[in-house]
Amino acid sequence: MFERFRTDQDSGLFADELRLESSARETLFSLLVRVTLVLLLIFALFPFWMMLQTSLKPRSEIALAGFHPIPQAWTIEHYLQMWDVIPLVNYYFNSLLIASVTTVLSLTIAGLAAYAFSRYEFPGKSTFEVSALATQMIPGILILIPMFLLFTFLGQSGIPMKDTYWGMIFLYTTFTVPFAIWMLRGYIDTIPAALEEAARIDGCSRLEALYRIVFPLALPGFAATGMFVFLLAFNEVLFASVMAPNKVTPFAIGIYDFMEAYSTQLGPLMAASTTASLPILIIFVAFNRQIVSGLTAGSVKQ
Numbered sequence: 001m002f003e004r005f006r007t008d009q010d011s012g013l014f015a016d017e018l019r020l021e022s023s024a025r026e027t028l029f030s031l032l033v034r035v036t037l038v039l040l041l042i043f044a045l046f047p048f049w050m051m052l053q054t055s056l057k058p059r060s061e062i063a064l065a066g067f068h069p070i071p072q073a074w075t076i077e078h079y080l081q082m083w084d085v086i087p088l089v090n091y092y093f094n095s096l097l098i099a100s101v102t103t104v105l106s107l108t109i110a111g112l113a114a115y116a117f118s119r120y121e122f123p124g125k126s127t128f129e130v131s132a133l134a135t136q137m138i139p140g141i142l143i144l145i146p147m148f149l150l151f152t153f154l155g156q157s158g159i160p161m162k163d164t165y166w167g168m169i170f171l172y173t174t175f176t177v178p179f180a181i182w183m184l185r186g187y188i189d190t191i192p193a194a195l196e197e198a199a200r201i202d203g204c205s206r207l208e209a210l211y212r213i214v215f216p217l218a219l220p221g222f223a224a225t226g227m228f229v230f231l232l233a234f235n236e237v238l239f240a241s242v243m244a245p246n247k248v249t250p251f252a253i254g255i256y257d258f259m260e261a262y263s264t265q266l267g268p269l270m271a272a273s274t275t276a277s278l279p280i281l282i283i284f285v286a287f288n289r290q291i292v293s294g295l296t297a298g299s300v301k302q
Contacts, residue, residue: 091254187221
């Protein structure tokens with residue numbers, strides 16, 4: 001009996017040692033993961049910090065040789081200079097207006113289409129889904145000339161599209177709707193249809209159930225999709241350089257003109273680049289919970 005007691009005791013000690021060893025390995029692995037993530041975060045944010053601190057340095061300090069990650073003196077002269085030479089305020093307004101309206105239209109159209117793909121079965125459904133996805137695989141340069149010819153023809157027919165707000169909004173909406181449909185469809189699939197059925201029993205119509213039940217629950221998905229749509233419309237350069245050269249020039253093209261005027265002056269260039277990133281930063285800070293939730297929830301089908 002004594003031998004059995006010692007055997008049980010040794011087994012317990014061995015199990016404790018295994019648990020301690022396993023816990024130590026998990027702690028070490030967790031530490032390595034966190035250190036790696038911190039290093040990756042520093043690597044990703046470092047260019048933005050260099051851009052910001054360069055825009056706040058005086059000219060004399062920018063010209064100094066060597067690496068100086070923190071300004072010795074702070075100034076906003078480059079931001080003031082940025083608005084004086086080129087009408088960046090107008091360009092900024094153009095980009096914000098085009099991107100905002102494009103986002104609203106894309107989410108409205110894509111939300112209804114994604115709901116239809118998620119809840120209904122109809123002839124040609126698979127064909128429509130594959131076609132929407134296939135449009136995202138076509139390089140933009142291949143459809144640039146056809147779109148230019150289309151806009152020219154519409155202009156000659158009395159429908160001005162080139163170098164107009166609605167022309168650019170129409171153009172970007174056609175590009176972003178297929179992507180938005182796929183993003184939102186995956187999220188709406190996770191919302192139980194039983195919730196809509198309960199709303200219908202309580203007297204709601206199909207549209208009322210959609211706008212009162214489905215869309216509010218899908219808000220994180222709309223936030224994540226809206227951020228991507230806004231980013232695409234705000235930062236797009238290829239079509240904007242051809243379709244909007246004068247009247248509705250967006251900020252991305254304005255920065256390119258700014259680079260030609262200040263190709264050797266890093267301060268104003270970095271100030272313009274920092275200003276261009278502000279809308280996206282504000283959107284992400286304001287809706288970060290919805291964006292993160294929308295990016296992850298649609299990846300699992302319940």
